[in-house]
Every structure is written in structure tokens, then in C-alpha cells.
Amino acid sequence: MKRKILVVASAGGHWHQACQITEALPAEDLFFVTTMNELPQRDGKTPFTIVTDCNKNTPFRFLLCAGQAILCLLRQRPDVVFSTGALPGFAFVMVAHVLRIRTIWVDSVANAEEPSLAGQKARRFSTLWLSQWSHVADQVGGRFEGSVL
Amino acid sequence: MIFVTAGTQLPFPRLMEWIDTIAARNALDVFAQTAEPNGAYRQIRHQPFVTPQEYDSIIASTRLIVGHAGIGTILTAKQKNLPLIIVPRRADRGEHRNDHQLATARNLTGHRGVHVAQSESELEAYLMAPTLESAFIEATPAKIALQTFVRDWIYR
Numbered sequence: 001m002k003r004k005i006l007v008v009a010s011a012g013g014h015w016h017q018a019c020q021i022t023e024a025l026p027a028e029d030l031f032f033v034t035t036m037n038e039l040p041q042r043d044g045k046t047p048f049t050i051v052t053d054c055n056k057n058t059p060f061r062f063l064l065c066a067g068q069a070i071l072c073l074l075r076q077r078p079d080v081v082f083s084t085g086a087l088p089g090f091a092f093v094m095v096a097h098v099l100r101i102r103t104i105w106v107d108s109v110a111n112a113e114e115p116s117l118a119g120q121k122a123r124r125f126s127t128l129w130l131s132q133w134s135h136v137a138d139q140v141g142g143r144f145e146g147s148v149l
Numbered sequence: 150m151i152f153v154t155a156g157t158q159l160p161f162p163r164l165m166e167w168i169d170t171i172a173a174r175n176a177l178d179v180f181a182q183t184a185e186p187n188g189a190y191r192q193i194r195h196q197p198f199v200t201p202q203e204y205d206s207i208i209a210s211t212r213l214i215v216g217h218a219g220i221g222t223i224l225t226a227k228q229k230n231l232p233l234i235i236v237p238r239r240a241d242r243g244e245h246r247n248d249h250q251l252a253t254a255r256n257l258t259g260h261r262g263v264h265v266a267q268s269e270s271e272l273e274a275y276l277m278a279p280t281l282e283s284a285f286i287e288a289t290p291a292k293i294a295l296q297t298f299v300r301d302w303i304y305r
Contacts, residue, residue, distance in 0.1 A: 003303055011201075012157065013220035020224070020286075024296035025303070038201060080303050104299060110220045112252035128302055132295070133252075146295030149223075149256055 005029050006078040007045075008092045010053060010085065011036035014108055018084045019043060020148045021106060031076055035088055054087050056117060062087060069095040083122070084108055090118040090125075097125035107131045109147050115140055151276070152211040153181035156219040157198065160185040161244060164236050167269040168215065169193055171276060180207060213281065215272070218250035223263065223284075232281040234264045234272060260287065 007030055009018035015034055022030060032045045035053035040046060051068045054061035069091045073081070081096040082104045083089030093103045107119040109132040115123070123129055123140050131137035132147035153168050155161035165183055172179045172192040179193040186197050199207060208229055216222035218237040226233035237254040238244035254265045262284030266272040275281060 001304065005303060013224065016221060016224040016228075020292070021296055021299055024300050036201065042201075042205075082299070082303075104302065106295070106299070108220065110249065110253065112249040112256070113247050130295075130298075145298035146291045146293070147256075148292050148295065149253075149260070149289070 003029050003080060004031065004076065004078040006031050006033060006073070006076060006081045006092065006096075008033040008081060008083040008089045010034065010088055011039055013110060014084045014086055014089070015039060015043075017106070017108060017148050018082070019045065021084070022082065031078065033072065033088075033092065051088055054091075056087065062091065066091040066095060073099055073101065080104060082106070085116055085122075086118045090122045093122045093125045102127045104128045105130065107136065107142070109133075109149055111136060115142075150207075150210050151177055151179045151213045151215060152207055153179060153193070154214065154216040154219075154222055155182060155184040156217055156222060157184065159238070159245065160188070161217050161236075161238060162188075163242060163244065164215070164217065165190055165193075165195070167236075167272055170269065171273045175273075175277060177276065182207075213276070215276070218253040218257075218265075220253070223253075223257070226262070226284040227286045230283045230285050232262055232264070233284045234266055234275045234281075236266050236272060260284070 007018050007022050009015045032040050032048035037050050040048035052061050052065045054065045065088050080102045081092050084106050085108050096103045103126045105122045105126040107115050112133050129142040131142050134144035137144040169190040169192050181193050181195040182199050183195050213232050214226045215234045218235045237250035240248045257263045262282045264275045
């Protein structure tokens with residue numbers, strides 16, 4: 001059965017990982033969201049939209065990004081939101097949870113000792129929460145099912 | 150050209166000093182992205198940050214990447230099929246808030262084309278090796294397991 005999947009990842013390592021994990025999914029089911037223009041075009045990831053980047057030190061930008069998440073999710077109506085982080089991914093997962101859309105968080109493989117801050121926040125809004133390290137998954141009651149490395 | 154990168158978040162002066170010394174000793178052509186606004190190195194070309202466009206043109210003329218054990222750096226080397234030497238950041242030297250890069254480096258043991266250097270002499274030995282294997286995107290069992298689990302969960 002066809003699904004519509006929103007893939008949300010900040011530019012950089014998060015984007016690399018999101019692309020690698022979702023490359024096994026049917027390309028026609030995917031819609032990409034990232035924080036840097038030219039990145040999805042360069043990697044041939046279409047359709048896509050660009051949202052405002054934010055981190056824990058930029059609360060205004062976070063609110064802006066959360067507003068963009070509401071509009072994007074209402075417009076796209078995906079069946080699943082998938083994110084590797086960081087804070088923009090959390091905004092989408094949080095809003096998706098409110099809209100009763102299934103959410104998958106895959107914490108970045110860079111977080112080998114404890115979950116990322118965004119990942120910790122996203123835990124309660126995630127239908128499925130994975131770490132790429134088994135001992136990190138155990139810390140927050142998440143699952144370990146593999147890693148991009 | 151050899152491209153050295155500290156990533157976008159934190160400077161890595163230990164790596165840059167090693168590279169500067171090794172480049173001087175062996176007349177190497179090095180460009181470094183240091184994440185240091187006031188980096189002072191004599192033998193290498195360097196700037197604190199690069200734009201995505203600059204990054205792509207740098208990578209196009211790069212034959213070897215040296216970096217911290219950052220995920221973006223590792224995946225870039227694999228995608229571009231370049232040899233990669235990584236020097237993990239250490240918390241006891243104030244290079245990161247914890248030792249997750251040592252864990253990442255341990256996890257990369259056995260990945261072909263990814264070479265881990267823990268000292269200046271190890272770094273120099275890799276840099277001066279006549280041939281160094283390139284990294285590439287590997288369909289490791291752990292990666293296939295993760296892709297398959299996510300796909301099956303979505304389409305169950």
C-alpha cells in the first residue's frame with residue numbers, strides 16, 4: 001500500500017544519514033524537508049521544501065520553524081514523518097504527533113554516549129524511536145535496529 | 150590537494166598544528182577548514198569556514214581528506230570515494246564535551262578506506278603512504294538492517 005513519507009533533516013550529517021536510511025524506500029513516496037537550499041537539488045531529492053534552521057539558542061527561529069512545520073504538515077498530509085534531527089526535525093515530530101501522524105525518530109549516529117538533545121525532546125512524540133547505538137537506545141527505552149556506519 | 154576539516158562546530162587546533170608541521174616537513178599542498186576565526190598556521194592555506202559551493206569545488210580537487218571523526222566528514226569521504234584519515238577529538242584535551250568521537254572511530258574499524266590516526270607520527274605515516282585505499286559507501290549488515298526495519302515498519 002502506498003504511503004506518503006516526510007523526510008526531515010538539517011543540513012550536514014543529519015541530511016546524509018536521512019538520505020542513506022530512506023534510499024531503500026520507494027522514491028515516489030518521499031517528500032524532503034531540510035534547512036539549506038541547493039542541498040536537495042544537488043542530491044536529487046525531490047520534491048522538497050526548505051525550512052528555517054534553528055537550535056536551542058535561537059527560540060524565535062524555533063517558533064518560526066514550528067509554524068512552517070504546521071503549514072507543511074497540513075498541506076502535505078503525510079502518513080509518516082521520519083527525522084534524524086536536529087531541532088527542526090523535533091519541531092516536525094512534535095507537530096505531527098499533535099496531528100496524529102505516525103513519527104519515526106532515528107537519532108544521529110554521532111550520539112554514541114547519550115541521545116541528542118533534540119532526540120531526548122522527541123522521545124515522547126515519536127511512535128518509533130531508534131538510536132544507532134544499542135546502549136543509547138536502552139537509556140531512553142528506545143530501540144536499536146542497526147546503523148548507517 | 151589534501152583537504153583538512155574540523156567540521157562546522159568546534160576548532161581542532163591539535164589536528165591543525167600536526168598538519169602544519171607535517172606539511173612543512175614534506176612540502177604538502179594542504180587546504181584546511183579550521184573553524185578558528187584567528188587560526189595562525191604558516192605552511193597550510195586555511196580559512197575558518199567554507200560555503201556549500203566552496204566545499205564542492207574544494208572536494209573536486211581533493212585527493213585525500215583528513216578530518217575529525219564527524220559523521221558529515223565520514224559520509225562525504227564515502228560518497229566521493231576519497232581516502233579518509235580521521236583524528237578523533239578527545240574530551241580530556243577540551244576538544245569536545247565527551248569522547249563520542251573515540252567511539253565513532255572504534256566503530257569504523259574495518260571500514261575500508263577509513264584510517265584512524267591517534268598521533269602525529271601515525272598521521273604522517275598515512276599521509277606519506279604511497280597509496281591509501283579510498284572510502285566508499287558500504288552496504289554493511291548494520292545499515293541494511295536499519296533500512297529494512299524502517300521500511301517494514303512504515304509499510305507493515
